[in-house]
Amino acid sequence: MFQFNPSKGMLALAAMNLITGTTANLKTCASSSGFSCQSSSTTPTCCFNYPGGAFLQTQFWDTDPVTGPSNSWTIHGLWPDNCDGTYEANCDSSRAYTNITEILQAQDRSDLVSYMDKYWVDINGDNESFWEHEWGKHGTCINTIEPSCYTGYESQEEVGDYFQKTVDLFKGLDTYKALAAAGITPSNSKTYTAGAIKAALAKVHDGAEVYISCSSGKLNQVWYFFNVQGNIIDGKYEAVDSLTSSACSKSGIKYVPKN
Template sequence: MKLMTLATSLAVASLAAALPLRGDGIFKRQLTCPVDVVTCSAEANGVDACCLPDNGQLLLVQQWLPGYGPPTEFTMHGLWPNTCSNGIIGFCDDSRKYTDIEARLNSYPGGSSLVKDLHTFWPSYKNDNNAFWAHEWSKHGTCLSNLAPKCTSGAPKDNDVYTYFDQTLKMRSKYNLYQALAENGILPGSTPQTAKIQEAMQAKFGVQAEVNCKGGVLNEIWLYFNVKNGIRDWVPVTPVDTGSCRGAISYPKKTTGGGPKPTTSVVPTPSVKPTTTTPPGSIPTGIQKGKCDTNNATVCVQPGVSHQYSKCVNGTWILNQCKTGLVCHSDSATATRCAAK
C-alpha cells in the first residue's frame, strides 16, 4: 500500500510539472480544484481561494480615448475584481505593490512581447504607461487571490503579474467592443442612442454593459463577469448598473494613427461652418459638427424645445444634453443654459 501511495504521488507530481505555467495561472492545489464551479454561486462557497478568486465578480473595463491606441480599438483601463455583492476593494497585498511593472515583464520569459502589446492596447492618457500599469496591478491585480505566489507551483518569478496583464489583454481581444458596435452600424464620428449601444452589447455578448460618458461623450464600457476554472473561463453576467450615458451621445473619431497626444496645449484649428445655415448676427441652432474655435461654446439644437445642445470641446463639436425635465435655451450665439420650458 505504501508503494502504491508513493507511485501515485510521483505520478501526480509528474503531471503537475508537465502543466504549462506562463499566463495560465496554474494553482498550487489545482489537481484538487473543482471543475466548472462558477464564482459567486452556491457551489463556490468554501472553495479554496487558490482555485477560484475569492473576489468573484470581475469587471473588464475598456475605454475610448481619442488620441490613444489604434483608431479601431478600445483600450484597457483595467481588470477589477469586486466582491460577489459588488463591493469595491483594492490594494489587497502591500508586499506586491510594484512600481516597475514594465521591467518585471521584460525580465519574464516571453514577456517583452506582452509589453509591446500593453503599450498599444493599455496606454495611459497621462503618458506614463508603466505608472498606469503599476497602479492597476497594485490596486486590482493583487486582489485576484488565485494569482498569489503561494498558489503557484514552480512558476517563474512574477508569474502573477504576467498572468494578470496577459489574461486581461486576451479577454479584451475576445470581447472586442469596437467590433460589437461596428457590427450594429455604430461607428466613430456618430451620435448613437445609448439604447442602441446596449442592443449591440446584448447581440454580441448576450448581456448588456455599463456604458459610461463624460460630458455626453462615450468614455468607458464595463463588462461584468463571473469566472470558473481559475480565471480561464469567463461567464458574462448582467451589470449592476447600466452606466451614466443617456440618450444620444457622441462617439468621436480617434486622431489618425492613434498614439498619445502631447501634453502641451494645442492651438485650435479654424472652425468649420455649422451644419445649419444661420444668417449673420443670428443665434445658430441645429447639431454642430466638425471643428470649432471657441472652447466651451454651446449651441441649442432647438432652443426652448429640445434638451440637446452642441458644445465645443478641445476644438471639436460634441453633442450634449440637459438633465431630465429641462430644455436648452439660447442666451447668445455661443452661450446656452438648461432650464424648464
Template sequence: MSPLLKLAALICFVVVAQAGLSFPFPGQLSIPNTFPQLSACISESSFFSCENTTTISNTCCSPTPGGLVLQTQFWDTFTGLEKKGQLLPKNSWTIHGLWPDNCDGSFEQYCDLSRQFDPTPSPAILPDGTVVPPYTGPGVDTFIKAFGRDDLLEFMNNYWVSQGSPNANFWGHEFSKHATCTSTFDVACYGPHYRKHQDVVDFFDAVVRAYHQYPTFNMLATAGITPSNTTTYTLSQLQNAIKAQTGSIPFFGCTTNGTILSEVWYFSHVHGTEQFGSYKTVDSTTKSSCGATGIRYLERTHTSEREVR
C-alpha cells in the same frame, strides 16, 4: 566564431543569467512559464464564481471574494503623450483593466502593499485609513522584459495605452489596485518555485486574454455604431448592440454630463481561475453614467492613433 560574436554571446548569457532564465539547449532562450500551480484544483468542486453554494476551500481555484469580474475598456481620443510615441490603436478600444468586484457589487483595493507598484496610488488613503505609499522602483515593464515576454510587452504598448501618463505606470496601478485583491493571483498560488513578479506577468497575460473576448469597436460597428463628430446615439442602441453579441448588458460610461462615450465594463462570472477560466457575461450591476439619448461617440484625433494590425 569571431571575437565580436563571442563577446555578444557572453553579454547575452550574462543578461539571461541575471534575469534567472536558462538555455534549454545551445542557441535558444527558455521563456519561463508564469502560470500558477493549480494541480490541487482538479479535486475541487467546479462552479462559476458568485454561484457557489458552499464555501470555497481553495481560493487559488476560483476568484473569491472578488468573483464578479469586470473587463474594462476605454475610448480615449488622445493620449497627451503623442510626441513620445504613445498612440492609440486604430479601430479598437483600449484596455483599462480586469477588476475583482465582490458578488454584491462592492470591491476591495490595494490588498497587498508588499506588491504595490503604483507610482501614483488612487486613492492614496484607503477607507480604513491605511496609507498607500507611492512606488518609486523600476517600472513593471522591466518585470515583463525579465521574463522574456517581448510579445506581451508589445501587445500591451499597442492596446493597453494610458492617457496622461507612461503606459507602465498605468499597468502598475492596475495590478496593485486590483490584482492584489484577486485570490487566484496570490503569491501562494504559484507554489514553492514562485519567482519574483511571476504573478504580475501572469496578471497581464490574463487581462489580455479577457480583453480578446470583448472586441468592442467591432461589436458596435456591426450594429452601425461608429465614431462620429456629428451623429449621436441612444444608450439603448449601445446596450442592444453589445447584448446581441454577449448576451448581457455592460456598463457604459460617459463624461460631460453623460454625453461623451468614454468607457465600457463587461461583467462576468468565471468558471475556474481568472487566468484560464471560462467567462460568462452577466448584466452590469452598475447604472450607466450615460444619458438616455444624445450620446456622442467621438472620432479620435488622427495624430493620436496608429495602425497596429
C-alpha cells in the same frame, strides 16, 4: 482560445464559456468547483474567487487627449468586484511592484509589453505608472493568483499571468468592431441610444448586458462582467449582466472620433 464567428464578423469568445487554457503553473482546479458569485461559500481558495468574485474587463475610448489606434478601444484593466458593485483595493503592499515592464521582459514577455504600449495606454503618456496602478490596486486583490496558489512558484510569476490574461480577454472583446457591425461608428454629428449601444455589445458578451459610461454626453468607457469557475488565468469564464447602473442618457449619446 478564440474563434471567428462569421455571422458576427469579428473575434468573439467561443460561447464565452470555454476554459481558456494557458501555460500558468497554477494548482489544478476540479471542474466541479463552483462559479464565483454563484455559490454560498465564503471561503477563498486557489480555485474559488472570493470576495472579489465578479471580474470586469474594462475599456476606454479616449479622445481628449487621444490614446491608442483610431479604430480600437484601449484597455483600462481587469478588476475583481465583490459581486455587488463594491470592491477591495490595494490588498498587498508587499507585491505592489513598481517595475512592471522589467518584470514582463524578464519573463520573456517583450511581445506583451509591445502590445500593451499600443493598447493599454495612459492618458498622460506614462504607461508604466498606469500598469503599476492597475496591478497594485486590482491585481493584488485576486486571491486565486496569490503566490501560494502556484506549483513551483517563481517570484512575480502572477504579474505576467495577470497582464497576459487581461490582454487575452481584451482581444476577444473588440468593442470597436462590435459597435461598427451595428452601424455605430465614430462621428462628430451622429448620436446613438444607450439601448442600441448595449445591444451591439451584448452580441460579443454572450447576450449579457454591459456597462457603458459617458462624459459630457460622450461614450468613453465599457465594462464587461464575468463570473469565473476556478482561478482567473485558466478557469472558465461566464458572461454576466453588469452590476453597475449606467448614468448615460438613454438617447443622444455621442461617439466622437479620435481626431
